[in-house]
Amino acid sequence: MNPYGDDSAYRSAPDPTPDSAPDPAPDPTSDRAPDPVLDPAPEPGSPVAALADVEAWKARKTYPSTLLAGGPVFGVARERAEGGWELQPYFSGLAPQDARDSLGSHFRALAGAEPAGSAARAEYLAAGDLLDQDDAPDELTVRGERFRVVRAERFIRMGPDGPEPPRATDPDPAPGPGRTGDPVATPDPAAGLVIDPAPPGTSEGAIEAELLAALRKNDTVPSDVYDDSRTAARTHPGTVLLPATFMTAEREGGRWRPHSTGTAAAPRDARDGLAVHLRVLVPWQQDLTPEEHEVYKRAADRLDAEQPDELDVAGRHFRIVRVERLVRVGPDGPEGPRPSDLDPLPTDSRLPEQSRSAHEDDLAEPDASARRFLELFEEEHRRRTSRSSGGRS
Template identity: 70%
Template sequence: MEYSGDDATVYQTIRVTTPESPVAALADVEAWKARKTYPSMLFAGGPVFGVARERQPGGWVLQPFFSGLAPQDARDGLGSYFRRVAKETADGGDLRHAAEYQGAGELLDWEALNDLTVCGRRYRVVRAERFIRMGPDGPEPPRVTDPDPSAPGESHEGLDPAAGLVIDPYDATGISEGILKAELLAALRKHGTVPSDVRDDSRTAAAAYPGGVLLPATFMTAEREGGQWRPGSSGTATTPQSARDALAMQLRVMVPWQRDLTAEQRSVYNGAADRLDAERCDELDVAGRHFRIVRVERLIRVGPDGPEGPRPSDPDPVPPVMVQDRELRAQGAPRDEEDGAEELDESTQKFLRLFEEERRRRESLRRR
């Protein structure tokens, strides 16, 4: 990465304070240690998207779940939220506001809107850039202070730690987090590493949204191949255990399906997944492959009008659901009710068998 040399603005003034609790103090110490052990900060693939709601007292608050890999993912989630609130509001007898929420949900089925006001509340699709720390031995794994409450196989029941977070760049932060925020706000893509429009958008965003807020870390799986590390998951797991569960699913279902493993070969991967569950480890070797659970930092840029939304260069390949439906009909695709039952091919059947086997295994563990 390279860094911009623009003058600091009021949004780049980072307030630093002493941690208020022993846990926060330990987290700040761990963050400082990570700077020495994993000194390089790299972009971690593309951004993620979620939804924020403007607060009357000031600032914006995040809604669950901040995990969209494209802006449309966040819009779809917002549309579902509006429909749910519409039902709850109607059940409470407020039909006027229920109709407005329902209308907003239906509007998002047709239009790719990133900012709208419903029942006097302003909502926005928000963008967060992602980063990972790298050291001589590879990417940074989870820290001892990262919350990890779920048992193996149960992480899907956890909540989004970013939900309810107030997006306010004036909030005080610890020393290590403050330094990290300053570094990430100044970070730009290196010339030649991304298309010119992506780089131009990053420079425009640095000027229009000079402040920032760090979100709770997320986690992903990475695999080392030939001395290089490559991502093995989306990087949106909200806890280390959530990333381990995803890796265990990969070992028990996806790898045997994709590589057409024999029963003997499957037993090797199943044994590794069992070890991952039992030890809750962040490093795993199996069949000559090396995996690591990796920590991912996230930063939302903030400007005078609030948090940054999607950029023109952000990939957004899928249109709203009703636009998709209209396009498919124009291409002559049959309607769902006209589709006959199709026989699944052998590969799909194998995947479903593996998936069902894993589902029954986890259900059995839960009953115990």
């Protein structure tokens, strides 16, 4: 069960404040310790920074409600010798173990660059193996560098017409070399950013204060999730807004429901994921006729060609939605996983050999439904390969 409750619709966030009585919104101009923000930031007074400020303030009025967008996401940060914590690529794990797996892969890659038999190679390999264990740590130091699994809560903004779509200032790279339509092709814009205790900028400080003031509803999550959020407010009182990610939502019966994981690094990647859903998953799950399937394929083609943030198809309505990520920071750096966060075992390698063999036997002979899925998947793969090589789909 998801400790954040039913993922079928967006929910109010747990109260992150340490005291039972409601507190006023934090004042970003007070004399408390400054909240950490990301470095580098846009140059104050630059056109980009000014436009981002305008967009942020407009969003506060047009989409005044702040709601959880599913559970948290996890990534890895490295402590820098010169101060601050540098975020590593792929801040999109849906469980802490996803981030540990990513860090383990990083260590194994580093080991591969070291001479065979060297102490450095052995240490990197040992660190990768450690992260595969059931009791893998959330923080470790390897060859003098400190790494930590970091947690980010995810939020969306809601207004009278539904969730907030991408903003004009959100990066949305066009297809080009290295981009084949793969939903994970765009690097996470948070990669390489440094969490540093610097005063927040205009839009960042206002939004952080607003989030802390708005997320005070405590009756929509289990008690352990609520208690952990209150503890985090004491131990990690600072906040950091990472660059936004994106997801797809669908309006059903007057309610908006999340339709993807919300970890797409750019709006275009979320549209790519929706296009795959329309061409592959919908006809497979609903056993569409060729005529019905053609309706969804035409909609996916329109999505590819026009790159809209809204799409209507067969009586259904989809929207690309902006997802904000908030990291809490304390005196010793960014917050790690909480006890209430779902954290499955590293891999199915923990299963007995007999169980794995039986599982592999089950997958040996795909049934008719599986064969249909594979056919649809291969058709989509051929279409994307043709598109990336300049051919026509």
